[in-house]
Amino acid sequence: MAKLGGTRKGAFRAYFFGFFICTAGFLFGYDTGIVGGVLTLKSYKKDFGYTDNTTVSAVMVSIQNVGAFIAALGVFPLSERYGRKKAIMAAMAFFSIGVILQVIPSHSLPCFYIGRFIAGLGLGSATAVAPSYNAEMAPKEIRGKLGSGMQWLFALGVMVSYWIDYGVSIGLPATYTQWAIPVGLQLVPAAVLGLGVLTQPESVRWLAKKGRYDEAWQSLIWIRADDGPEVKAEFNEIKTGLAEELRATEGFKSRELLEPANRYRLILAVGIFLGQQCTGMTALAYFGPQFFKLLVGGGSQDLLITGLFGAEKFLTVGTYILFFSETWNRKPTLYIAAILMALCFFVVTIVNKTTAPPVNNQATSAGIATVAMIFLTNSIYQFSWGPLPWPYVAEIFPSRIREVGTSVGVSTQWLFNFLFSLTTPYMIKSWGSYVFIFYAILDLAMALLVFVFLKETKGVSLEEMETIFNSKAAFDVHEVRKRVLEDDAIDVFDVVDVRGGKHEADRES
Template sequence: MEESESLLPHSGEDEQLSEIGAKMDGTTLGKIRAYWLGSVVCMGGFLFGYDSGIVGGVLTMASFKSDYRYGSTDQTYTNSLAVGLQQLGGFLACFLAWPLTDKLGRKKSLMISSFVFCIGALIQTINTHSLPAFYVARLIAGLGLGAATVAVPMFNSEMMPKEMRGQVGSFFQWFYTFGIFASYWVDYGVARGIASTNPAQWQIPIGLQLVPAAFLGLGMFTIPESTRWLTKKGKHEEAWRSLQWIRAGSSDATVTEMEEIRAGVVAEEMATEGFRLRELLERENFKRVFAAFAVFTAQQATGATAFAYFGPQYFSLIVGSGEQSLLLTAIFGAVKVVACGIFVLFFSERLSRREVLIGGAAFMAVCHITTAVVVKHFPAPSEGGHTVPPSGIATIALIYLFVIAYNFSWGPLPWPYVSEIFPARIREPGVAVGVASQWLFNFVFSLTTPYMISSMGWGTFLLWGIFDAIIAVVAFAFLKETRGLSLEAIAHQRFKASSSHGFG
């Protein structure tokens, strides 16, 4: 009897086990809340992808052309304006968004962004029979979408624990790929299932934009405001409640983190009391701003965005025109989703940010240059056939390998990376400049790609390959490592060359 009693844990051991169990429960709950917050705010990424992918198919529908009274001679002009004005709105919103996020916070800014986008989407859905009204609606939707793309990376970076920041920050790109994928199949479904004389054929895909937009706006009611923004505004009690919510408790580590955040904010405010735009031109700040601009410019220069908009045209260079190019584009969308998902779920916090960006660019360069060589020597037939030649199969495989590499590197990583490299004082304008470059070159490359394809043919692949090679070299020379570091630690790093870490 005495021996059996001696095997039971003492009361002190019971308390210790209870504390360990509570800590484990809190950690699990904290991860769930972090994933929920990331999913809600990154619905802006889904909206971005869906909106980008849906319009191309809609503009080719006979029902839309009939309702808006334009023919094939006006197709290119209409496509350019419908896509370009949305991107112009997004570009302009980047410079309007950061003062908004600073004054009202990340949460309210995203709610306003959602509301503005919904206004634009509603006008697009109404059958106005007026292309100018449709163009204005695209511009309005672009303003809402652009503002969201500025607020999302800030919100994510400021609320995530450092060990989850890369993974959840990469949700934006993953959700973007889901949006693109959904748009391809929605367009395909309504085109086949609804008569071309019925306006619902184009109104359904356009109107469905309201669903993710409403989820983004209403989802804000389920999450707290950014802890760092609240601390910056002197709302310390609310900031502490926000941090407790996202970390699911008030452990010693949470208390330490709160003290670190407060110390970081106080140090930044003491350094310079009133922010002025000219601060962005100061040596260290300018290097960070330029890095953000360059990273997002490089993201667009990989060629992936051009593929997202003009997939069928690219695949027609390989297999010829016809239904095969549409099927290959749909498969391309599925590959994007799977590749980005695998990276986000299993590799985003296990791999070096810097090394992945360098390696991804180098691999994409090889894929594009090899594709250019094959297409040059084995051109596609003028009309697509039922049988794809071996050269076509090889180049299709190379393009799918390219999109896998992109979604393991330059697709998801620029979003968390750019939001990490700025101290809190200049994070809003810094991220805004970076995202503005994303919108600017999104516009530039989407506008020029159709002309590149028609005039350069296989040379288009070669051009993207050269761009990717340059990106790899520049990333090796200048990018720094941020994985596993707190935002405060990154903010105190100086941007100077280092053989092992680039900047660091």
């Protein structure tokens, strides 16, 4: 396991910053988990007066995912021009407006749907910007751990939402407040992130890319709580990497995205987030009560089991992040986990189809066994496909196209979130437990693709990614670091010439 150097204050700041920015993941998780429970509340159905449960379930989830997809794909110009902080603040403003529209007692599903769409714009933007922001500030030794915090906070959000749904279902009468409280509480983390980001430094690499080197240097000093030789060397690596990217591309053009190294990275970004959705676990997060009703029958026990499911999700992904995220390599973790999840889903389907169904909402021993198997599948997911796509996509792109690359990857996540959330209620209604076979086949396909195509990135600096992907902007990062550490004449604002023995000053005037 890589040891994190630097000062204790720097380590504290890195962890605090990383997990604070991942509040975007908490919002994503809370919103994901709140939907299924709210749809089971009689108060919600009474206030909006609908009869087609399947269609409302599908539209309620999918319309927000449409907004999130559009925003995640289109937010990079805002993030590129104005910075990560302002992009996140704008995202939280949109999200809050959307939540307010949802909780207004309009008794109108179209009004609620509009609110969901607007909230989706904010949520999609935040989830696309946060991973880049996090990766650009994190020490390489713990970048995977901090990036995986998106999934840990996602799991925390899901868990909190499940228990709030369960609490209001048994503790409040079937009135407007029963469903409005769970929905309206989303404003709290949105305000924390949107206002709290004002206290945090802007991205070091974004500032450096804009030529604001003095500010970038101060930002790096703050996040590392140090200005010694190692921090100086890191800053020179960043500047040298940007200089090499500029030299190799001679100004950004859209066709740069189609160069072999970048095209490969874009395909990986799309593929790994597609794989995350193909595992079936996001569908379980959205429609947990509906899935568990298939296995153990109805009643309040499906919401209780869903609450326990959320708690297990939070504990298992936390265990992975704290103890294994910087120990296990990315690639084998993903393909082995996909195979294991497929096996679990096959077992669930076989047991469910060869045993008697629940009678009078009373769970059978076979139903309990299948739920236990789903919990095991969830644990495997939280040790692999849940957390890993977030840091992986943010770390593989060069600084010049990180906004674009991360946006494409995260928008893929939202696109297939939309497709699966739209179709899953109909799949449950038509296929029953055979839906697990569908996801098992997808898991096996993703295992094969990861084994063949994924690049290993654990413990590699962002600048070293150029070498891994055979980019034209690749340079010897270790040689640059060695030169800076050994040559006191090199100023922190110099750019090391990696093609010769000289270095040249490039300080912002």
